Amino acid sequence: MFARPLARAARAGRTSARRFASSSTSVAGSRLATRLTLAAAGAAVIAGTTYAFLPQAHADASRITKAGERIITLEELGKHWQAGSLWVAVDGKVYDVSEFANVHPGGLRILLENGGRDATKLFHAIHPPNTIKKYTKQVPCVGVIDPEELAVLASQRSAEDDRIETARRSLFGVDSVVGLSDFERYAKDLLPLHAWAYYSTGADTEGALAENTAIFRRIFFRPRIMRDVHDVDTSTEFLGVKSSIPVYVAPTARNGLGQPEGEVAVTRGAGATGIFQVLSHYASRSLDEVKAAAREGQQIGWQLYLNPDRERSREAIEDAVAAGAHSIWITADTVTLGKRETERRLNAEANPAPNGKPLSRERQRFGFSAHDTRMSWDDIAFVRKHAPGLPVIVKGVGAWEDVVLAYKYGADAVVLSNHGGRQLDFAQPPMKVLYDVNKNAPQVLHRKNFNIFLDGGVRTGTDVLKALCLGATAVGLGRPFIYAATGWGSDGVEKAVQLLEEEITIGMQLLGVTRVDQLGPQYLDTSKI
Structure with a gap:
């Protein structure tokens, strides 16, 4: 009675393994695919056997x-x-x-x-x-x-559990990591397939995801020489918080999928290196837990998704204030969720619909019930009312005109972002929006009462410097810190910041500057944007 279901499970395992291995940058990709195929079939047999011998009286x-x-x-x-x-x-x-x-x-x-x-x-x-x-x-x-x-359930182990355990046993020490891309490459083998699909993919064709990084490769430096760059200071200050480098931890959800401590591990790494962290509304760990793990004086911002039921939003904001949030970061680019096609495909291949199952004709829900589709600029005042005295930041700005409006309506800062390429495919990369601000609204740049942040595609210290040259106050990184924590916990996060600080320092010296406030558009060639 289990022959056909087991065959389907084995086929699903082979399909999932092929898809997972084909995109892997690991040298063991093909061997991993074979292991996943065999393990998936084995797991199916175990599952079938388990079910077959469970006491039927329990029905x-x-x-x-x-x-x-x-x-x-x-x-x-x-x-x-x-x-x-x-x-x-x-x-x-x-x-x-x-x-x-x-x-x-x-x-x-x-x-x-x-x-x-x-x-x-x-x-x-x-x-x-x-x-x-x-x-x-x-x-x-x-x-x-x-x-x-x-x-019986508690005693079972999946092929995926075995794969991850094997990868962790073979993982080298964090000091052997030489660039942020290493964290991503090795995290893939350490993550469940559904977690990798969630973290790494983008919307639709992933055009926005790819362009977020690609645009940095089209911007070139104009270094100046014969300058004294012996003493370099990479530190900065924004929103009243001092930071060792002009980088902060951008809010990312579900960190616990790859690291048991979740966002707490990131908090410890950020605290050890003196950078700011913004906690996601959908974090795996609560703001109370994160604050408890923070160092004395370490500040944590909190990201907010506005709910259609504003009473719920009010309660959430006031809870965050009571927990000690430094600032409220309103995410404005998720009134509905983008179609994350690659993520859906990976999950569908891992858990395919049974052969012969009829088409589901249930009405599709394209919205996201917990996110408000009726947001307006007046919501800045709403948040400020329930978080008096705290900075209010609007995250998810994708056009220079909205930067101007955010300033007009009293936001303390904006984050130029397309949600890591996960929302509207082919939304402009944040660096292009920043370039447009320089051309069309330079009056909002470098203001003491208004900061411009950027996240999306930043993977090196030179990427950070390019953003600062165009007027960004600081940049946020999300995925790199997730991957760093997945492999090495708080040590991984600390190592990631060390690498960025080294790259920023080298870049500043070779550009001919010693402080981040000396950076400007004169150090860039943006003709190929």
Whole structure:
């Protein structure tokens, strides 16, 4: 009875392995593909065998525990996998998320992808503690997983678990990393496939993702010589915070998918090197946890996604203020989520729809229920009202005209960003927007009461210098710090900052400057932008 399902699982494993290995830069890519293929088939056999020998008496839905909780079999759980009848299991308890799915902060898709199964590992990787307790009234517990079946689940290891463990055992010390690209190259083998798909991919054809980095390769320096550059100072200050280099940690969600400590590891690395961090609204660790791990005086900004229910936004802002957030960073470019095609494809190949399954005709929901589609410039005042005295930054600006409007409506800063190429495909790269600001609105540059930040595509110290030459106050990096923490925890983050500081110092000396405020457009050739 398991022959056809097992064959499908093995085929899915081979497809996933081929796709995963084909894009790998690791020298062991082909060997990894073979291991994944064999392991996927083996895992399917194990899963089938496990199910076959589970006590069938447990199908009796009337069984209850001594505490009065209904006992639910994995077979019954597996029947509730679609919208309208959606259950997930976490830590042995089964929750009905059918109604909550429509307002789930992380969106409907991830619940559908994990409906009808045990999601404990994923849940703890992407959610702060006490998340379930926070939503108890909205997410009813309908029972507990059969204890015997739960024990079997706990004892199982997947082929992916084995692959990651093998990669970690062979990982060299962090001092052998010589550039930020190394962190990405080695993190790939350390991450679950779904995590790599989430972190690394962009929207649609990934044109915006590619151009974010490519534009830096078309901007050239005009170095000056015969200058005294013996003493170089890479430090700067923005939003009242001193920083060892003009770089900060940009907000990125779900850091816990690759690093058990999640954003806490990044906080420790940022604190050790004296740079600023912005925590994502959808971080794996809470602002309270991150602040507890921070050094004395270390400041943490907090990113905000405005909710259509402004009462929820008010509560979230006030909670962040109470937790000690330094500033509020409104993300404005996610009124709906971009179609992240490569991520979808990787996940679909790993978990394909069964052969012969009819077309799903359920109405597609293109919006994102937790994000407001009715945002306006007046929201700057709304945030400021509930976070009095804190800097308010607008993130996700993709046109120079909106930089001018943000300044007009009282924002303390903007972040030129296309969300790492994950939203609107072929949205202008942030460096092009910064170039346009120089041409069309130079009056908003270098103001004491208004900062311009940039994130997206920055991978070297010279990229940082190019942005500063065009008037950026500082630049944010997201993915490189995720990858650094995935492989080496806080030491990896610290190493990444060391590399950037070295590259910035060398670049400044070769340009002929000793302070970041000496940088300007006269040091660039932008004719090929």
